[in-house]
Each structure stands twice: as C-alpha cells, then as structure tokens.
Amino acid sequence: MRTRPASAVATGIVLALAATLAHAGAPQGCTRIADIPPNYAISYGAALQGLFDDYATNGGSAGCVDCHFAPPPMPSGELDLSAGVSWGHLVGVPSAEDPGILYVVPGRPQESLLFRKVNCDTPGAGARMPLDNYGGGLLPEQQALIYDWIANGALPGTSNTVFRDGFEIRGFVP
Template structure:
C-alpha cells in the first residue's frame, strides 16, 4: 500500500478517535494572536487563575476552584494548581488529562477555556462569569501547554518554530 494512503488512513482513524472522545466545537480562533515564547507559570497562568478580569473588576478561576469545596474537585489556588493539572486525569472523564505537556489540543484545560463545547463538560468560565477569558488569555494557556507546561518559566522554541494555533474550523 502506498505510504500516502497509509498516512491518510491514520489521519482518518485519529479524527474518528477524537470524535468518539468528544471533539470540541465552537472554539475561539486564536491563530492570529502573536505567540508567547517565554511564559512564567506563577505570574502568567496562575495570574489568570487568580484574576482574569480585564474590565476593572475582579474575577478568577479560583472563585469557584478553591478549597474547601473546589468545583469539580479541581483546586486552582496558588501553590497547588500546577500539580492538580499537569498529567492529571480529569474528574469528568479520566481518559482525558487536564494538561498534556506539548499538546494543547489534547488538554482539557485549553479545550474548556477555548471551546463552547469542549467535548467534556462546559466552557469555562461558566456562563462567561466575570466577562470570560479574552482570546489573548486563551492563547497564553495554549502557548504555556505547547511549550511544555513547565512549573517555572518556559523559553523553548515554540513547537519547532511554526504552528497554527488552536482548533482550525
């Protein structure tokens, strides 16, 4: 069998597997947003968890995802959030990880903040609480995951230099 037919078959099988796993839909386009090459988890990503509001108010993921009873069992407070996300199975579907380093499209965290129908559960923040996340904030989460989802500062080459970011409609 010619190699291009094998590759086409594998691509179809992968697409079918993603569809079976709950493919995302209604995703915000982030492809045209300039990539972030150097991201410090505590300041940038945890900063969004703490307060993502850009309207002068205050709204953060931690308003729902904090002890004593974090929504969905996911605690996103400073000091523990990274360990509760990276390589950790989702409480909604244990076959999907919250964050798969280097693979934002396969990471439930990115799917939840970027897509109306993330494949599991609902888009976050729920009902656009606090105004929701801007496309630039969604892109920051994508870039952090694409750069390896490090707990400190990432300064890697962005997935071999060229990447069409996000889900392509």
C-alpha cells in the same frame, strides 16, 4: 532490533490523536486564536496562576479560583486551582468529568481539557469555562497564553523554548 518506518509512526500518532478526540467528542464553537502573536517565554506563576487568580480585564476582579479552590468538602469540578497546588492538579491529571481526558497533556494543547474548556463552547467534556462567561470570560489573548504554555511543555517554572520554524497555526480551525 527492528525499527518502524517514520510513516508507520506518524500513522500511529494520528490514530492515537483521533481516538483521544473521538473519546472526548470533537470540540465545537472554538474561539480563533491563530492570529494572536505567540508568547515565547511564559512564567507559570506570573502568567498562568495570574489568570487563575484574576483574569478580569474590565477593572473588576474575577478568577478561576473564585470557584476552583479547596473549601470543604470539594472545589468546583473537583479541581483546585489555588496558588501552590494548581500545577500539580492539572499536568498529567485525569479530569473529574472524564478520566479518559487529561486536564493538561504537555506539548499537546488540543488534547488538553484545560485549553479545550477555555477555548470551545463544546469542549468534549463539561461546559466552557469560565461558566456562564463569569467575569466576562477569557480574552482570546488569554486563551492563546494557555495554549502556548501547554505547547511549550506545561512547565511549572518559566518556559522559553523556541517554536519550530516560527509558529504553527494555533487552536482549532473553525
């Protein structure tokens, strides 16, 4: 069996990432999250589902599930983020807007439409979420939490992995 040199593998990965980003269009108008302290241990149910249920920090109540739940005939954007079903509707699932883009690619937040939609004004498919800044929108810290969860492998339970050599720069570089 013949192995390829590491440089050829790295080139292949870069080309695959470039093709994915070109397919979706490069995200633009992204919120800077690089300076936000990382979340090393993330519980999907408490942290992520908690955001989907209620992300408002202004004393009110606003959540992704206000639009993305499964009443007949179809949830907004054909995406149900209700408790108990959201993880299975996100991880490794092609988006309804562009089936060539997955909502969540474990370990690859910048390729994941979920992160792109909450972090960028022009995410490459559809519009920034929450739509029209509903409920005041997501804080950069909440966007970073989504990034960290995906970077940690987008687990359905609790992730507590340690990032390599501290923490690499997160988000899209403006």
